[in-house]
Amino acid sequence: MSNGPISQSTSIVTRRYKHGSVVYFENDKSEYIYVLKGGRVMLTSRKVDTGEEVKEEIKPGEFFGVKSSLGKYPREETAQTIGETVLLVLPLADFERLVLQNVNVVRKMLRIFSNQLRRIGKMQREVLDQKDNVNPAEELFKIGEYYFEVGRVQQAQYAYKRYMEYYPDGPYSAKSMQRIRAIESGSQGGSGSTFDGGGPVSAPAAPVHDDSMDLTDFSIDEERPSAPAAEPRGPMSDFDMGMDAGSGVAGEIDDFFGSSSAPAAAAEQPKQDIAEIFYEAMSLFSQENYADSLRLYTEILESKNLKNEAERKVYEKASFEIGRSYLKLGKFNEALAAFSDMIKKFPQSENVKNALFHLGLVYETVKKPDKATSYYNKVVAMEPKDGVNKLAAKRLATIQGQGK
Amino acid sequence: MFLDAKLFDKFGVEYSPGEIIFCEYEPGNEFYFIQGGRVKIVKIINNTEKTLDILEVGDVFGEMAILEEQPRSASAIAMDHVKLLKFRRENFDALLQGNPQLAYKLLIIFSKRIYDAKRRLMILLLEEPQLKVMDVMCMLSEQDPHLDLQEAVTLKATMQEVANWAGMQVGDVQKILTHMNQLGKIELFTDKIIVKNLRDFQRVVNSRRKNMMS
Secondary structure, X not given: OOOOOHHHOOOOEEEEEOOOOEEEOOOOOOOOEEEEEEEEEEXXXXXXXXXXXXXXXXXXXXXXXXXXXXXXXXXXOEXXXXXXXXXXXXXXXXXXXXXXXXXXXXXXHHHHHHHHHHHHHHHHHHHOOOOOOOOHHHHHHHHXXXXXXXXXXXXXXXXXXXXXXXXXXXXXXXXXXXXXXXXXXXXXOOOOOOOOOOOOXXXXXXXXXHHHOOHHHHHHHHHOOOOOOOOOOOHHHOOOOOOOOOOHHHHHHHHHHHOOOOHHHHHHOOOOOHHHHHHHHHHHXXXXXXXXXXXXXXXXXXXXXXXXXXXXXXHHHHHHHHHHHHHHOOOHHHHHHHXXXXXXXXXXXXXXXXXXXXXXXXXXXXXXXXXXXXXXXXXXXXXXXXXXXXXXXXXXXXXXXXXX | OOOOOHHHHHHEXXXXXXXXXXXXXXXXXXXEEEEEOOEEEEEEEOOEEEEEEEEOOOOEEOHHHHOOOXXXXXXXXXXXXXXXXXXXXXXXXXXXXXXXXXXXXXXXXXXXXXXXXXXHHHHHHOOOHHHHHHHHHHHHHHOOOOOOOOOOEXXXXXXXXXXXXXXXXXXXXXXXXXXXXXXXOEEEOOOOEEEXXXXXXXXXXXXXXXXXXX
């Protein structure tokens, strides 16, 4: 941690220490924060688990005593000088003024704190005998299974949907889809299922036909109390289409009956909630049935009158996914157009980087390495750094290797 | 609140009771400030959902996502109608630049979290269940600097909370607390525990801890 523009503050004291002086003892309480200006300072603490002594030397310009001052708890270490040492002593208020002028200092500290927190968390898990080397995808699915088994379907639904969102090609995607549908059909009045009619409830692997959702199926819901109007929902529940109040499907049913005096208008209503179509499309994609996934994504992109933020988000995701289906089908021009359109229409989308990466992939596939390289380079430089950046870097390395 | 009300227009999200805000093991890219309602932090351990914490207005959660993308270590579920400010990692830098007060607040929150996590680890590392329960009470007393430990102290905690802190089954904690109650060491209520001589608990725990370390 480097210090900021210290000279600007006024009430900060410079203090000189002889060799071996104790700046503070473990368990002392104090609100002062120190910056090492000259000389050396050694911090001595004990490991929480073994009691082993740990020594850490402070580098010139670094802060120490920060956490305990900020958190207002006793010092966790003893600070002692080595040789003649000069320290700046800051009351908490001055420290605050200082860091407010230099957000970068705060960021560095946050990073260090966050690492410490992770380390402690890891130790806690070890003591509680929780395994650390787990596969998050599988565990996420298992969370869904836990809630499903205890009958808390709303929460189960959330976990399955997240699984489908993050791991649409994962080993549990078919199972997750199956659960999502089972929960949905359960919520449609218990006994039977509105979604049975032609729709593959328990076997999402089967191809789905456009007319699988006959509108007459909805008649079963006539006796159901009308569902509450769909509320605007947080983006975290973008894909919520299930159990709870405000379910998209339920809303649509209401719409349908509400406009029953105008059957022509009703016929134009989408037959399924678009979020549901989206999941079906993802499921088909994961089964390498790209023609059908393409057809469903197209259907989503043709739908008008998006009802809420959640549907808009699905639309946005479909705009990206349709490009992937085109790419898999070898329809490169269409894929290029789809990814470019998506970036134009949704420049703020979290999928922009991924779309750029896919543009690179398309160009690489059609043997235009220069264009591919320029897209990959863009991706590599983009924040936040994640798996897509790594993939792009990998592709760049491959292209360079081939060029030699 | 220390945050600008206008922030809610831009970053506000709302959840109904029972709704999951995020789920254990899903990738984490957002962190949250609670503006209204309560949020339960839970984890599924040995096929049981355990409540790790209950957070209220002014609290922050999901903060580990600020600096790195890692799977969530626990789930967050709305207990009431919950209002949150939700920030993404990508706009974190911009957010800090525009709101240095927020950065400072986060620094304080992290400092406290680290201390609390270490303190909890110390409890978990004790071997005997009785000592764990006693140390939870010591820890609870440390959270209120105004307590006079010369006298009987009142700790606001339920058996379930003590069990969560100690990483124990509530049934086991109940046995221990009931026994202490019978011995006159504590008085047990549904929502609080009165400890007659907390100093005594501290002595016992500290001497045991010293033995462990030597």
